[in-house]
Amino acid sequence: MFSRILIANRGEIALRILRAARELGIETVCVYSKADKDGPWLEQADETICIGPGPAAESYLRIDRIISAAEITNVDAIHPGYGFLAENAHFAEVCRDCHIEFIGPSPEAMALLGDKISCRSVARAAKTPISPGSDGAVEDEEKALEVAERVGYPVIIKAAAGGGGRGMRIAADEQALRSGLAPARQEAQAAFGNGSLYLEKFLEDTRHVEIQVLGDKHGHAIHLYERDCTSQRRHQKLIEESPAPGVDPKKRDAVARSAAELIRRARYTGAATVEFMMDGQQNFYMLEVNTRVQVEHPVTEMVTGVDIVQETIRIAAGEPLRWRQRDIRLSGHAIECRINAEDPDRRFQPQPGLVERFLPPGGPGVRLDTHVRAGYRIPSMYDSMIGKLIVKAPTRQEAIGKMRAALDEFTIEPIRTTIPLHRRLMDNRQFAEGDFDIHYIERLLKEAEPAAVQHTI
Amino acid sequence: MIDIRKLKELVRLMVSNELTELDLRDSEEQVTLRRPSPLQATPAAAVAPSGSATAVAEAPAPSAALTDQADGIVKIESPMVGTFYAASTPDASPFVQAGSAVGPDTPVCIIEAMKIFNEIKAECSGVIEKVLIKNGEPVEFGQPLFLVRPT
Numbered sequence: 304m305f306s307r308i309l310i311a312n313r314g315e316i317a318l319r320i321l322r323a324a325r326e327l328g329i330e331t332v333c334v335y336s337k338a339d340k341d342g343p344w345l346e347q348a349d350e351t352i353c354i355g356p357g358p359a360a361e362s363y364l365r366i367d368r369i370i371s372a373a374e375i376t377n378v379d380a381i382h383p384g385y386g387f388l389a390e391n392a393h394f395a396e397v398c399r400d401c402h403i404e405f406i407g408p409s410p411e412a413m414a415l416l417g418d419k420i421s422c423r424s425v426a427r428a429a430k431t432p433i434s435p436g437s438d439g440a441v442e443d444e445e446k447a448l449e450v451a452e453r454v455g456y457p458v459i460i461k462a463a464a465g466g467g468g469r470g471m472r473i474a475a476d477e478q479a480l481r482s483g484l485a486p487a488r489q490e491a492q493a494a495f496g497n498g499s500l501y502l503e504k505f506l507e508d509t510r511h512v513e514i515q516v517l518g519d520k521h522g523h524a525i526h527l528y529e530r531d532c533t534s535q536r537r538h539q540k541l542i543e544e545s546p547a548p549g550v551d552p553k554k555r556d557a558v559a560r561s562a563a564e565l566i567r568r569a570r571y572t573g574a575a576t577v578e579f580m581m582d583g584q585q586n587f588y589m590l591e592v593n594t595r596v597q598v599e600h601p602v603t604e605m606v607t608g609v610d611i612v613q614e615t616i617r618i619a620a621g622e623p624l625r626w627r628q629r630d631i632r633l634s635g636h637a638i639e640c641r642i643n644a645e646d647p648d649r650r651f652q653p654q655p656g657l658v659e660r661f662l663p664p665g666g667p668g669v670r671l672d673t674h675v676r677a678g679y680r681i682p683s684m685y686d687s688m689i690g691k692l693i694v695k696a697p698t699r700q701e702a703i704g705k706m707r708a709a710l711d712e713f714t715i716e717p718i719r720t721t722i723p724l725h726r727r728l729m730d731n732r733q734f735a736e737g738d739f740d741i742h743y744i745e746r747l748l749k750e751a752e753p754a755a756v757q758h759t760i
Numbered sequence: 761m762i763d764i765r766k767l768k769e770l771v772r773l774m775v776s777n778e779l780t781e782l783d784l785r786d787s788e789e790q791v792t793l794r795r796p797s798p799l800q801a802t803p804a805a806a807v808a809p810s811g812s813a814t815a816v817a818e819a820p821a822p823s824a825a826l827t828d829q830a831d832g833i834v835k836i837e838s839p840m841v842g843t844f845y846a847a848s849t850p851d852a853s854p855f856v857q858a859g860s861a862v863g864p865d866t867p868v869c870i871i872e873a874m875k876i877f878n879e880i881k882a883e884c885s886g887v888i889e890k891v892l893i894k895n896g897e898p899v900e901f902g903q904p905l906f907l908v909r910p911t
Contacts, residue, residue: 337902353900354841358794361780368901371841371873375898401874 304620305329305379308406310348311369312384314674315690316596318344320382323612332376334369336362338682344674350376357684363387366394373403380404380619386686389595390417406619408518408594412571416592420463420501426589429565431577432558434588436503444484447502451480454504460484462491463499466591470494473505506588508740509580511535512547512555514562515603516575517614519624524567526559527603527611528633530576531737534728536651536744541721542728543599544638545606548699548737551585558587563628565592574600574615598641598691601672605637605695636702637695640710640725642673643687647724647748655683660716664709668695681718689720699737703729767791821878824868825902834884836906838899842873846895854895856906860888868906871899886910 307330310320317333321344324331333348338357345351352372355362362368364387373381381403383389389407392414398405407413416422420440426433435454440463441447451458451474460483462470472487474480484500492498510533518524531547532540547555562577576597578590600611609631618624645651661677673690675681681689694709696702710726731747733739770793774782782793822839829835838844846854846869855867862868862882870877889907893899 352841353902355901361794362901367873368841372900374874375841375843 307378308380308382309373309378310382312387313339315672316384318674319612319672321347332378334372338684343676343679366397370401380406382406385595385598404619406615407573408571412569413594415569416594418463419591422592425569426565429561429568431561431565431589432587434503437501440499441502447480447484450502457505458502459505460487460500460502462495463501464495464497506580506582509582511741512581513576513578514559516563516566518566518571519618520572520621521623523624524563525628526563527607527609527631528559529555530599530602533739533741534744535741542640543602545602546633554585573618574611599639601693602637602639605693606633606635607631635695635697636699638702638706639691639693641688642690642692643721644681644689644718645687645721646719647721653687654719655681656718658718660714662714664712668705669709824880824883826884833889834908834910835904838903838905840871841900842871844893844897844899845870856888858888858890884908
């Protein structure tokens with residue numbers, strides 16, 4: 304097991320990793336930017352190293368400074384968390400070259416599954432369901448039209464190097480496809496440094512169901528069942544839950560097993576999530592694989608009892624997985640609300656500034672993953688998520704009730720947050736019935752917008 | 761009102777000179793521009809194994825930052841993370857000590873990171889008041905290295 308690790312991240316995930324390391328008796332080094340010098344999580348670290356000014360490009364993304372910090376503090380491994388360098392195969396390679404363990408997959412496995420086209424190939428071999436589309440990249444218009452004819456319009460043009468909802472363009476018919484290809488290629492090249500495109504059949508109003516998987520360095524991989532992340536706004540998740548409401552367990556089990564098989568075939572080590580769209584007939588279609596620990600990992604931790612972040616460290620240290628697939632059982636229902644420092648009544652305008660009052664909820668089955676406390680100043684230059692509120696109860700209905708109560712208790716002042724929006728969603732009929740698709744919140748927000756606001760620039 | 765043409769010209773200058781930060785002030789206004797470093801890591805893409813031990817992009821040695829204290833003393837701060845060395849080799853005498861005169865291009869120390877030795881220059885004129893770091897000590901970004909009494 305490692306003696307000392309460096310946490311190359313900030314905020315709630317840095318604290319999360321720190322806690323897992325502490326439980327394993329591992330010393331921690333936290334890197335931080337000048338903008339984060341008063342970050343409350345830093346007080347928990349054994350050592351802290353400043354790696355640059357506020358902007359992430361000058362600090363949390365500076366591979367050279369992070370590696371230097373790792374060297375001068377003599378750490379055995381680096382945990383990248385999520386975002387920043389977590390899915391950067393070059394960073395994973397630099398760690399390896401410098402004999403520092405990267406807590407995550409090998410650069411090869413990361414690149415294999417991170418590239419959407421090669422990932423689809425591995426998925427096919429693992430019998431993981433993917434949406435009908437091109438077998439590889441579409442190099443030219445002729446190939447694109449051929450694929451679209453075969454799978455049927457509408458189709459979606461996607462960047463092989465894209466992800467997280469970016470680099471996508473819908474083509475409703477042949478004309479749209481013809482005119483959309485060149486701009487899509489240019490955009491992909493500019494945004495991701497790679498103009499490679501592929502095509503998929505476009506599915507509308509689906510649900511988003513993802514499978515959590517773990518793979519170790521001894522060739523074993525297991526799944527930890529699913530999370531439903533249908534509650535989104537512009538491809539950003541707001542609420543996640545497990546299990547996915549109303550899904551046929553047999554279908555779910557088959558998909559989950561194929562996701563574990565995909566990870567195993569890719570020789571992927573660590574935690575990963577295989578994301579799917581689910582249509583009205585509960586057919587699953589793989590979207591992409593996230594080669595990192597995810598924001599919403601606590602949901603799965605609550606219903607399976609597995610400490611996912613701790614497992615990433617154990618796996619990286621070479622320990623074999625302690626469970627067989629049949630040892631993993633789902634118990635109860637968990638829901639997570641992502642709390643953002645944004646004003647939902649003013650187009651989700653970010654709300655940086657001083658948190659004067661911070662009264663977190665608590666009690667049985669209530670968990671809050673946050674770095675924020677009273678007196679903390681939320682910086683303006685990072686993402687606006689300030690915490691995750693997770694509840695677990697025996698049934699979904701009770702979990703919703705528990706979340707209502709926890710949100711009512713949760714006080715953050717004077718910063719505006721998305722707590723009131725989550726509170727409204729806990730009373731929403733579509734959410735209560737699990738009768739939703741990935742655009743239901745956007746439609747809800749649009750309906751609720753007063754006419755005056757809609758016409759304001 | 762900020763002049764857009766002036767801003768565009770500043771951005772052009774930044775890009776053509778590969779600057780990552782530009783801070784301009786006069787009595788009336790202040791403009792700070794930042795752009796991602798040209799050394800930036802690219803998003804996850806196909807891995808081309810580099811085969812080299814130090815896989816870090818080459819760049820000129822970073823420049824020390826200066827901060828004014830209230831008493832007029834200037835702090836020379838580390839522009840990088842690494843190990844501080846007071847002299848160019850273990851046998852050589854230190855670049856500077858208390859009382860040494862420095863100019864903007866006077867080397868004051870070496871900071872080593874990933875086997876690359878970066879010579880750090882004073883970036884100011886004056887006399888070294890105090891050396892704050894011991895030879896061989898690790899330093900972080902922004903850490904004060906020297907106190908200088910400006911001339």
